[in-house]
Amino acid sequence: MLAPARLTVRRGARIANPRLLSSLASSARMHAPASTRGRIQQLNRYLDTTTTPSRLFSASAAAAVQVKPFVLADIGEGITECEIVKWLVKEGDVIEEFDPVVEVMSDKASVEITSPFSGKIASLAGAAGDMLKVGSVLCSIEVEGGEGEADSAPAAAEPAAPEPAPAPASSSTTPSSTTPSSSSSPSRSSNTEVLATPATRRFAREHDVDLSSITGTGRDGRVTKEDIWKFVSEGPSAPSSAPAQASAPTATSTLTAPAESTTIPLNSTRKAMYRAMSASLQIPHFSYSDVVDVTEIERMRLILASNIPLQYRKTLKPADEATLARQEQWTGAARVDPTRQFGRITLLPLLLKALSLAMSEHPIFTCTLSPPPSAGPATTDPSLVRRPTHDISVALSNPSPAGGLFTPVLRSIDTSSVFDLASRLAHLQSLLPTSGNGAPKFPPEYQGAGTLTLSNIGVIGGRTTHPVVPPTGQLAIGAIGRTRVEPRFVDEARAKRVASGMEEAGAAELKVEPRLVMDVTFSADHRVVEGVELARLVESWKSIVENPARLAA
Numbered sequence: 001m002l003a004p005a006r007l008t009v010r011r012g013a014r015i016a017n018p019r020l021l022s023s024l025a026s027s028a029r030m031h032a033p034a035s036t037r038g039r040i041q042q043l044n045r046y047l048d049t050t051t052t053p054s055r056l057f058s059a060s061a062a063a064a065v066q067v068k069p070f071v072l073a074d075i076g077e078g079i080t081e082c083e084i085v086k087w088l089v090k091e092g093d094v095i096e097e098f099d100p101v102v103e104v105m106s107d108k109a110s111v112e113i114t115s116p117f118s119g120k121i122a123s124l125a126g127a128a129g130d131m132l133k134v135g136s137v138l139c140s141i142e143v144e145g146g147e148g149e150a151d152s153a154p155a156a157a158e159p160a161a162p163e164p165a166p167a168p169a170s171s172s173t174t175p176s177s178t179t180p181s182s183s184s185s186p187s188r189s190s191n192t193e194v195l196a197t198p199a200t201r202r203f204a205r206e207h208d209v210d211l212s213s214i215t216g217t218g219r220d221g222r223v224t225k226e227d228i229w230k231f232v233s234e235g236p237s238a239p240s241s242a243p244a245q246a247s248a249p250t251a252t253s254t255l256t257a258p259a260e261s262t263t264i265p266l267n268s269t270r271k272a273m274y275r276a277m278s279a280s281l282q283i284p285h286f287s288y289s290d291v292v293d294v295t296e297i298e299r300m301r302l303i304l305a306s307n308i309p310l311q312y313r314k315t316l317k318p319a320d321e322a323t324l325a326r327q328e329q330w331t332g333a334a335r336v337d338p339t340r341q342f343g344r345i346t347l348l349p350l351l352l353k354a355l356s357l358a359m360s361e362h363p364i365f366t367c368t369l370s371p372p373p374s375a376g377p378a379t380t381d382p383s384l385v386r387r388p389t390h391d392i393s394v395a396l397s398n399p400s401p402a403g404g405l406f407t408p409v410l411r412s413i414d415t416s417s418v419f420d421l422a423s424r425l426a427h428l429q430s431l432l433p434t435s436g437n438g439a440p441k442f443p444p445e446y447q448g449a450g451t452l453t454l455s456n457i458g459v460i461g462g463r464t465t466h467p468v469v470p471p472t473g474q475l476a477i478g479a480i481g482r483t484r485v486e487p488r489f490v491d492e493a494r495a496k497r498v499a500s501g502m503e504e505a506g507a508a509e510l511k512v513e514p515r516l517v518m519d520v521t522f523s524a525d526h527r528v529v530e531g532v533e534l535a536r537l538v539e540s541w542k543s544i545v546e547n548p549a550r551l552a553a
Contacts, residue, residue: 123140310327374472407453490510
């Protein structure tokens with residue numbers, strides 16, 4: 001029997017190997033150092049050397065302290081590496097779970113990465129500016145395990161008598177109801193052992209979800225946000241072998257599962273558009289843009305709008321009806337169908353007439369390509385087919401939910417009046433469905449393809465766009481933007497001379513006036529049309545629009 005002469009520690013103290021614990025007194029005095037690190041749990045006054053070796057003390061094992069690598073996890077969105085912006089900790093710092101450790105930057109965003117467990121920073125993997133691959137170690141963290149893991153059997157209670165009877169080893173029968181079983185351990189001891197990104201862990205905390213109770217469906221068993229959604233919406237499934245317990249009130253969650261995606265097949269209109277635009281990919285495009293002054297042609301439009309012929313008007317006064325009857329008697333000009341009547345004129349009929357006149361000056365744009373790109377790979381040598389009339393298609397958007405962009409053709413624009421073009425445009429508008437999912441049904445006079453197409457995006461509010469040449473064999477397409485007001489010099493030629501220093505401003509002021517302008521962009525099939533040919537067409541059209549008196553020639 002040995003009795004400690006002096007204990008140098010007390011219960012609950014933490015020790016570090018090899019600290020001196022006590023001096024043992026018998027026939028000689030000796031020192032008893034600690035053989036392990038940990039926390040003092042029990043002190044024994046006497047040691048029996050004749051029976052099973054007793055313990056002078058019982059301590060929690062420090063072997064549970066281990067260094068864990070903190071691996072840079074896959075943060076999604078195809079990110080494979082990150083740059084270290086700055087470290088938020090240094091070696092030796094004590095951190096808690098979810099404390100920010102480092103700020104990294106990918107090619108998409110800059111984020112702070114938090115620690116997956118508590119402990120002390122043992123080492124850092126790199127410096128600011130270094131690049132780290134996904135899956136590499138960010139830093140190493142010293143993590144302590146639970147206390148008492150090294151000593152599965154608890155120490156005997158401190159005896160009240162000076163000389164307690166030695167307890168045989170076989171008599172230490174502790175009821176199973178008071179001793180936790182070491183054979184049954186949970187599959188996951190804590191959240192820190194669960195594979196999950198910091199964002200997922202934060203998401204779990206916000207909804208009071210224990211990650212260790214969720215089976216991850218991600219890569220390598222990683223828990224994802226979708227797993228948490230499913231867990232919250234469906235609830236954990238209890239094992240069949242678990243004993244029946246009284247039902248406890250569960251917290252209700254207002255979390256709503258994410259909506260599922262819906263597959264919508266393309267309707268016939270969009271299928272046709274899909275095929276047409278796929279065929280247009282064969283066409284190498286050349287584009288040309290400019291700004292056109294439409295002030296003068298707008299003034300002409302106002303004059304024409306106030307002088308619409310009687311047969312095109314929507315409403316007639318009694319005197320007008322009598323006049324129209326006399327005209328019909330002498331000229332045969334009967335009143336047009338109500339769907340072709342109109343009350344106002346837009347700029348589009350005037351712009352179409354100007355484009356037709358420009359086509360006369362550049363006859364290649366009265367031709368179509370044969371065979372057209374929509375026919376597939378050419379089996380014969382391509383050729384140009386020149387038409388005897390100027391046929392221009394106009395782009396119309398279907399207002400119904402079915403959608404779609406249609407390009408009915410207006411034929412013989414070169415021999416049509418502005419009023420006739422306005423009447424046909426009004427008729428086309430009346431053919432567009434106003435409800436339902438149907439597509440417009442155009443009569444034969446509007447079917448087919450023109451040699452050019454003109455699209456008006458200004459009605460939507462846009463200024464410029466890049467039009468795509470349709471695969472119907474036509475050679476070019478134009479788009480006009482919205483009309484806007486800009487200040488312009490009255491004498492632009494003199495303003496240029498003054499700006500370049502060739503002329504002094506002098507006493508005569510450079511006058512500025514508001515002008516109406518619009519952006520225009522044309523695209524052409526560059527396999528057939530030279531860039532200079534398209535530029536000349538646009539400049540000719542611009543000259544006619546800015547000087548609309550040429551339309552009367």
